[in-house]
Amino acid sequence: MTIDWRPAADWSVLVKRADFMRQVRQFFYERKVTEVDTHLLSQFGVTDCHLNNLTTEFKYPLASGNRTLYLQTSPEYAMKRILAAYGKDIYQLSHVVRDDEIGRFHNPEFTLLEWYRVGYNDIQLIAEVSELLTEMCDAPETKVISYQQCFIDYLGEDPLTASGVESIRQRLIEQPALTDWMSEEADENTILQVAFSELIEGQFPEEVPVCITEFPKSQAALAKIDQHNPRVSRRFEFYYQGVELANGYNELADPAEQRLRFDQDNQRRKQLNLPTQPEDIRLLAALESGFPACSGVALGFDRLLMIACGAKSITEVLPFSIQTA
Amino acid sequence: MANYSTSEFKGGLKIMQDGEPCSIVENEMVKPGKGQAFNRVKIRKLISGKVVEKTFKSGESVEGADVIELELSYLYNDGEFWHFMNNETFEQVPADAKAVADAEKWLVEQDVCTLTLWEGKPINVQPPNFVELEITETDPGLKGDTAGTGGKPATLSTGAVVRVPLFVQIGEVIKVDTRSGEYVSRVQK
Numbered sequence: 013m014t015i016d017w018r019p020a021a022d023w024s025v026l027v028k029r030a031d032f033m034r035q036v037r038q039f040f041y042e043r044k045v046t047e048v049d050t051h052l053l054s055q056f057g058v059t060d061c062h063l064n065n066l067t068t069e070f071k072y073p074l075a076s077g078n079r080t081l082y083l084q085t086s087p088e089y090a091m092k093r094i095l096a097a098y099g100k101d102i103y104q105l106s107h108v109v110r111d112d113e114i115g116r117f118h119n120p121e122f123t124l125l126e127w128y129r130v131g132y133n134d135i136q137l138i139a140e141v142s143e144l145l146t147e148m149c150d151a152p153e154t155k156v157i158s159y160q161q162c163f164i165d166y167l168g169e170d171p172l173t174a175s176g177v178e179s180i181r182q183r184l185i186e187q188p189a190l191t192d193w194m195s196e197e198a199d200e201n202t203i204l205q206v207a208f209s210e211l212i213e214g215q216f217p218e219e220v221p222v223c224i225t226e227f228p229k230s231q232a233a234l235a236k237i238d239q240h241n242p243r244v245s246r247r248f249e250f251y252y253q254g255v256e257l258a259n260g261y262n263e264l265a266d267p268a269e270q271r272l273r274f275d276q277d278n279q280r281r282k283q284l285n286l287p288t289q290p291e292d293i294r295l296l297a298a299l300e301s302g303f304p305a306c307s308g309v310a311l312g313f314d315r316l317l318m319i320a321c322g323a324k325s326i327t328e329v330l331p332f333s334i335q336t337a
Numbered sequence: 338m339a340n341y342s343t344s345e346f347k348g349g350l351k352i353m354q355d356g357e358p359c360s361i362v363e364n365e366m367v368k369p370g371k372g373q374a375f376n377r378v379k380i381r382k383l384i385s386g387k388v389v390e391k392t393f394k395s396g397e398s399v400e401g402a403d404v405i406e407l408e409l410s411y412l413y414n415d416g417e418f419w420h421f422m423n424n425e426t427f428e429q430v431p432a433d434a435k436a437v438a439d440a441e442k443w444l445v446e447q448d449v450c451t452l453t454l455w456e457g458k459p460i461n462v463q464p465p466n467f468v469e470l471e472i473t474e475t476d477p478g479l480k481g482d483t484a485g486t487g488g489k490p491a492t493l494s495t496g497a498v499v500r501v502p503l504f505v506q507i508g509e510v511i512k513v514d515t516r517s518g519e520y521v522s523r524v525q526k
Contacts, residue, residue, distance in 0.1 A: 060371065062368075062369075062371060062372055062373065062374065112344065112374075112395075113366070113368055114366065115365060115366035115367075115368070116365060116366075117368075118366060118368060187392075188389070188390075189377075189389075189390045189391050189392045190392050192391070193393075193394055193397070199373075201372070201373070202373045202394070205369055205372040205373045206373065206375065206392070208369075208372075209367055209369060209375075210392065231371065231372070233371045249370070256369060256370060259370045259371060284396075310370075
């Protein structure tokens with residue numbers, strides 16, 4: 013048996029990867045956004061029920077008595093503590109780790125580009141993401157469309173009404189691939205997310221980046237609720253060339269609301285028979301000390317490179333994927 | 338039979354779907370950054386041979402199928418069953434017409450075939466990729482007509498009909514690719 017020791021990525025791809033890192037740093041240097049480099053190992057994980065931390069046991073207990081350490085799924089909480097303390101524009105380009113993800117677009121360890129702009133709303137940040145895509149991938153101007161409008165345009169259904177969701181569920185039941193479990197699915201967000209992936213995403217124009225805005229309140233994650241339309245949040249997502257590329261928020265700043273979202277996540281975890289996660293008390297304390305109005309976004313760096321290289325799988329742009337790591 | 342979680346899905350895994358044993362052909366994990374993950378799976382139904390697509394919610398379990406594949410050599414047909422033998426244990430396995438299906442026309446005594454067994458019973462017979470069979474019937478080729486005209490039909494000893502070049506004659510043994518049903522070459526006896 014031959015042992016697979018060689019990098020999966022061509023040398024030209026590794027050179028492109030290095031160029032990309034330099035370009036990202038140049039992009040933010042020109043905009044006076046400071047690079048930060050926060051921890052990968054944390055005493056807290058993430059409550060989001062669709063994300064799972066890998067954990068490790070530290071040999072020497074910390075002052076708190078903690079031994080279990082969580083590999084971070086994104087640097088979000090740490091960066092928000094820096095924002096709460098100093099109120100400055102910051103970015104980070106670093107490895108993050110998520111349990112349970114291997115696939116064409118997934119490797120459990122990958123590189124995330126995350127940045128925060130103080131005083132920006134989500135519309136301003138969307139414009140900046142669009143500029144980055146143009147600069148790095150020659151992307152044309154982004155098509156911005158709300159979650160609701162996107163369902164209306166591509167599916168003829170309204171995702172924000174109960175009757176609309178039921179009608180979407182019926183459409184999914186008609187799909188032979190989904191009939192088995194969709195007829196019993198009661199969770200509104202699952203129905204919408206499956207409809208989005210299976211019936212809508214594939215219809216997006218390939219040549220233009222598409223930004224979906226105003227996700228339903230129940231899919232707000234860590235975004236603010238819209239002041240004028242409480243049914244939706246100020247969360248957005250970028251798609252380009254069939255790839256989900258970035259997720260951003262006009263950031264939630266209210267500590268009470270943040271605590272509530274942690275609780276809701278853990279409630280949902282219980283329903284799904286997933287272990288609950290301790291709430292990151294340091295993030296909550298940071299928000300309580302006062303948090304600047306800001307917007308932030310996390311962008312999959314390897315996926316951006318996939319687009320630039322025309323790669324079919326993430327393994328083509330990583331020096332080593334988990335299978336040969 | 339064990340259950341498999343979607344995280345264990347991979348090509349070749351045998352699972353039960355719609356009461357039928359199936360083999361996973363392709364498994365793609367679809368995971369939105371914030372949202373329900375699922376597996377888009379292509380499966381081959383092992384009895385009907387149909388390939389269908391199914392989308393599973395990630396984290397769910399699916400019943401495994403008690404399916405094994407065995408390399409057995411073909412012995413004979415008794416009119417009802419086709420009999421195969423394990424060359425190591427000498428155990429014999431009869432397969433019915435439903436399991437043999439189209440493979441019938443490629444079965445050559447002593448050839449090693451791949452049999453798929455579900456709960457101990459054959460449900461599929463896969464002949465070797467290449468078999469050697471004698472021509473029992475074909476028109477005599479016309480002298481001089483060697484241009485690529487697409488050849489002529491020839492009936493083989495098992496009843497299979499394949500297109501052969503014009504120069505190939507009755508009594509000759511030819512090599513055939515069973516996957517495409519195409520002539521490969523003449524075999525020197």
